[in-house]
Amino acid sequence: MKLISKNTHLTNLLEINLAMLFVSTSGALGRFIQLPVPITIASRAILAFILLWLFCKWKGISLSIDKKDYLPILMSGIFMGLHWITYFYALKLSNVAIGMLSLFTYPVITSLLEPVLLKTKFLKIHLLLGIMVLAGIYFLVPKFEMGNSYTLAVGVGVLSALFYALRNLVLKARVKHYNGSALMCYQMVIVGTLLFPVFFFLESDAVLSQWKGLLILALVTTAIGHTLFLNSFKYFSITTASIISSVQPVYGIILGAIFLAEIPSLMTIFGGVLILGSVVIESVRTYK
Numbered sequence: 077m078k079l080i081s082k083n084t085h086l087t088n089l090l091e092i093n094l095a096m097l098f099v100s101t102s103g104a105l106g107r108f109i110q111l112p113v114p115i116t117i118a119s120r121a122i123l124a125f126i127l128l129w130l131f132c133k134w135k136g137i138s139l140s141i142d143k144k145d146y147l148p149i150l151m152s153g154i155f156m157g158l159h160w161i162t163y164f165y166a167l168k169l170s171n172v173a174i175g176m177l178s179l180f181t182y183p184v185i186t187s188l189l190e191p192v193l194l195k196t197k198f199l200k201i202h203l204l205l206g207i208m209v210l211a212g213i214y215f216l217v218p219k220f221e222m223g224n225s226y227t228l229a230v231g232v233g234v235l236s237a238l239f240y241a242l243r244n245l246v247l248k249a250r251v252k253h254y255n256g257s258a259l260m261c262y263q264m265v266i267v268g269t270l271l272f273p274v275f276f277f278l279e280s281d282a283v284l285s286q287w288k289g290l291l292i293l294a295l296v297t298t299a300i301g302h303t304l305f306l307n308s309f310k311y312f313s314i315t316t317a318s319i320i321s322s323v324q325p326v327y328g329i330i331l332g333a334i335f336l337a338e339i340p341s342l343m344t345i346f347g348g349v350l351i352l353g354s355v356v357i358e359s360v361r362t363y364k
Contacts, residue, residue, distance in 0.1 A: 098301030103328035118271035123294030125264035153266025155243035162236035170229035172332030178233025212350030
């Protein structure tokens with residue numbers, strides 16, 4: 077029984093890391109897609125909704141939700157949209173490393189908010205690991221100077237982290253009752269609906285020429301990656317899932333180096349090692 081339990085836990089750890097690999101494609105894609113950010117996010121949400129809806133119908137996944145969950149799911153969708161928009165602006169203002177790593181202040185934010193919002197026990201190890209992640213980000217971010225785009229990118233990235241942490245905390249109690257694909261489907265409806273008017277106000281003629289990047293963003297990053305990450309909430313606390321997911325910037329920087337020729341410096345590599353170290357420590361701690 078103990079062996080089965082450990083094998084199951086290992087499977088869950090592998091699944092969340094696979095989710096992070098898929099989600100990490102957002103960094104390179106956010107830099108690659110040449111569209112106004114709201115257009116990119118609206119297109120992403122609409123395409124992802126179609127893919128997720130077809131998947132739910134194929135698998136017979138129920139899309140019905142209880143009335144008491146209307147408001148939390150609506151709020152999660154709003155937070156998701158705000159997170160995506162601010163995150164992609166951070167990417168546009170800097171590069172894959174800065175954009176992704178400024179976002180990864182969210183495990184620290186989560187570790188501080190979860191005990192307050194979900195009434196869970198505060199663990200000192202989570203604060204220490206969060207500090208370790210912040211130390212990694214310190215070595216990855218260039219010199220802070222007010223007025224330059226990198227500093228602004230970091231600020232926007234941290235704001236994106238707050239929205240992401242709130243979205244995850246709002247959905248934590250719902251993943252026990254709903255399939256992750258169904259929850260993502262509803263979030264895509266909310267984001268797509270709220271952002272649909274941008275097609276009438278911003279330049280959107282180039283959408284068709286960017287269809288490959290948008291499709292990968294909708295399918296691999298969103299429909300598959302975010303659904304797998306949502307499902308991981310069933311097996312880990314939000315804080316644990318957040319800290320484990322800190323491996324995402326490492327994946328993202330590697331993808332940025334391969335596809336965009338954004339080669340990280342030695343300081344960036346050192347910061348990535350610190351972040352990856354926190355992931356390994358938390359994975360071992362939860363495995364025991």
